[in-house]
Amino acid sequence: MVPQRPDIEVLITEDEIALRIAGLAQEIAAGDPGDVLVVVILKGSFVFAADLLRALERVGVSPQVDFLTLASYGESATSSGKVKLIQDMSENVAGRRLLLVDDILDSGQTLVFARDALRERGAAEIKTCVLLDKNEGRQVAMEADYVGFEIGNRFVIGYGLDFAHRFRGLPYIGVLNED
Numbered sequence: 018m019v020p021q022r023p024d025i026e027v028l029i030t031e032d033e034i035a036l037r038i039a040g041l042a043q044e045i046a047a048g049d050p051g052d053v054l055v056v057v058i059l060k061g062s063f064v065f066a067a068d069l070l071r072a073l074e075r076v077g078v079s080p081q082v083d084f085l086t087l088a089s090y091g092e093s094a095t096s097s098g099k100v101k102l103i104q105d106m107s108e109n110v111a112g113r114r115l116l117l118v119d120d121i122l123d124s125g126q127t128l129v130f131a132r133d134a135l136r137e138r139g140a141a142e143i144k145t146c147v148l149l150d151k152n153e154g155r156q157v158a159m160e161a162d163y164v165g166f167e168i169g170n171r172f173v174i175g176y177g178l179d180f181a182h183r184f185r186g187l188p189y190i191g192v193l194n195e196d
């Protein structure tokens with residue numbers, strides 16, 4: 018356990034996250050992923066991906082892994098809508114079955130951008146897995162195949178998610194108190 022902080026309200030605890038990720042791994046395994054390549058969308062999903070990958074190994078799924086760094090323009094707490102490729106992956110995706118892993122599905126722009134880019138490169142199948150789904154925020158049609166938790170339209174931090182590059186190391190998901 019980490020010390021409780023007066024400035025952060027815990028929304029999803031460490032234990033709840035661990036339990037749900039084990040469930041997600043079972044769902045993915047049940048979907049018969051075969052020779053899947055997991056594509057982790059950085060930066061926000063690095064903590065989630067690390068736990069999900071180990072949960073997958075526990076249920077007998079041993080994927081290859083690669084990383085793609087994407088960013089929305091701007092520093093604001095809401096997505097700007099324009100997605101930029103910061104750093105590309107190194108694996109060839111042509112003919113591959115992919116599982117795209119992201120932290121949050123909000124407006125949908127990030128996942129749509131990644132999916133379309135990888136489809137264009139000839140991926141054979143693209144499935145998507147997100148830890149958090151803010152379905153009230155959607156601006157483009159996008160639903161993930163695997164969703165950890167549905168949450169409301171609040172800005173969350175922790176477990177890989179930052180506010181101005183801080184809080185990524187918190188083991189839980191929380192909300193910053195206003196005062």
Ligand code: 5GP
Binds near residue numbers: 089126173
């Ligand atoms: P979308 O492109 O679907 O609007 O947004 C997805 C990206 O916006 C996420 O990958 C994440 O980086 C960022 N994002 C959306 N909501 C939040 C939030 O509540 N907290 C943080 N830290 N990032 C968010």
Ligand code: MG
Binds near residue numbers: 062120121
């Ligand atoms: Mg992100």
